[in-house]
Amino acid sequence: MFEHVHTSDPRELRSLRGEIRAFLAEELARGAFKPAPNSWMIHDREFSKRCAAAGFVGMILPTAFGGRGRTIVERHVVFEELLAAGAPVAAHWIADRQSAPQILRHGSEELKQRVLPRIAAGDCTFAIGMSEPDVGSDLASVKTRAEASDGGWRLYGTKLWTSNAQRADYMVALCRTGAPEPNRHSNLTQFLVDLRRPGVSVRPIQNINGDEDFCEVHFDGYHVPDSEVLGKPGDGWALVMRELVAERSGPDRFLSTYPVLARALAGSHPVPLRAAAEIGRLVVNLGALQAMSLSVATAAQSGHSPEIEAIIVKDAGTTFEQELPAVVRKALGIRPGRSTGDDLRDLLGTALLYAPSFSLRGGTREIIRGIIARAVISQ
Numbered sequence: 001m002f003e004h005v006h007t008s009d010p011r012e013l014r015s016l017r018g019e020i021r022a023f024l025a026e027e028l029a030r031g032a033f034k035p036a037p038n039s040w041m042i043h044d045r046e047f048s049k050r051c052a053a054a055g056f057v058g059m060i061l062p063t064a065f066g067g068r069g070r071t072i073v074e075r076h077v078v079f080e081e082l083l084a085a086g087a088p089v090a091a092h093w094i095a096d097r098q099s100a101p102q103i104l105r106h107g108s109e110e111l112k113q114r115v116l117p118r119i120a121a122g123d124c125t126f127a128i129g130m131s132e133p134d135v136g137s138d139l140a141s142v143k144t145r146a147e148a149s150d151g152g153w154r155l156y157g158t159k160l161w162t163s164n165a166q167r168a169d170y171m172v173a174l175c176r177t178g179a180p181e182p183n184r185h186s187n188l189t190q191f192l193v194d195l196r197r198p199g200v201s202v203r204p205i206q207n208i209n210g211d212e213d214f215c216e217v218h219f220d221g222y223h224v225p226d227s228e229v230l231g232k233p234g235d236g237w238a239l240v241m242r243e244l245v246a247e248r249s250g251p252d253r254f255l256s257t258y259p260v261l262a263r264a265l266a267g268s269h270p271v272p273l274r275a276a277a278e279i280g281r282l283v284v285n286l287g288a289l290q291a292m293s294l295s296v297a298t299a300a301q302s303g304h305s306p307e308i309e310a311i312i313v314k315d316a317g318t319t320f321e322q323e324l325p326a327v328v329r330k331a332l333g334i335r336p337g338r339s340t341g342d343d344l345r346d347l348l349g350t351a352l353l354y355a356p357s358f359s360l361r362g363g364t365r366e367i368i369r370g371i372i373a374r375a376v377i378s379q
């Protein structure tokens, strides 16, 4: 699917890319999905289960937990192809991208045995519980609190903008487990929350597209047993920073609108000669972003946690995926639409409405650039 970028994969990656392309071509041929922008927000549990059965979910999890024992770079290639195809991967995306590695690193043995095989089977959906009302950019100021109680903890407070929480089985929630201290990063802890148990309620919120893809999640004494705490109580900030590297640097930060470009290049609307340079620029930028994102995956595979490199990919990548539909629209002179029967017009209509959110989710552009600037200055 990702044929507009001239990847030069080593042989073993080339054959894996061929396998995932064959899987996707088969799914497309039988009408299992229609390529869509922002497809990592589109939830289809049956698709995720088939994807897992074919070996493309839980790839980096050990085989002892139902995974495939493959590398981060191999998983990266599969992520690229799934997103480039515009496949509906939301039902396994968050779990596969960040929650499963987090549980593998910091979860109790009991938790790993119970949850990881379900994730590897594509049958376990996760949500990210970081943002709250008045707490987004300044994550260290989270107010949702956890109080020690009954051999575990009880949670009180509200999380906001939690993607697909109404469809999720679990959330990893960052909570305050002690009074704020001068070091604002202390006294924070990550908890696994089973969204089907009592003490937690979820209210979907409609976005500008008319979809309900994020939620408000309210805790009213939800009980977390000690076995469902991630890491040591109080160590949550370090855990969340590591998780954000996985969240910010992958192909989902530059491929959200790629199906628009793929469709434009498929030829239903001719590209005027005067517009060729603009489209060519998109393809060149895509190649550069792919190389940058892959280099973060390669560093992570070698055991590093390249936080600054990850957010540079997020900044450049989200700028690219945000601009892409506007560039295609102008270059081809097309009017975006909704349900017009013209695939490119419909893809453009959806992509343009989603695009503003790309530089907000996962940390806003201003915050990301501030972190990059501070890192450069302190060097």
Ligand SMILES: Cc1cc2nc3c(=O)[nH]c(=O)nc-3n(C[C@H](O)[C@H](O)[C@H](O)COP(=O)(O)OP(=O)(O)OC[C@H]3O[C@@H](n4cnc5c(N)ncnc54)[C@H](O)[C@@H]3O)c2cc1C
Pocket (backbone or CB within 6 Å): 127, 128, 129, 130, 131, 132, 134, 135, 136, 137, 138, 160, 161, 162, 163, 164, 214, 357, 360, 361, 362, 363, 364, 365, 366, 367, 370
């Ligand atoms: C589509 C979508 C999905 C999301 N999914 C999730 C999810 O699953 N889980 C989750 O936890 N969160 C999620 N979020 C929330 C997202 O992480 C926050 O919206 C984001 O971190 C910004 O926080 P905020 O909305 O509170 O804005 P604020 O922090 O209030 O910021 C408002 C504006 O002020 C600017 N600003 C704030 N502080 C500074 C500063 N110090 N310097 C310069 N400018 C500043 C910001 O850049 C922004 O433009 C999602 C958001 C979106 C749009």
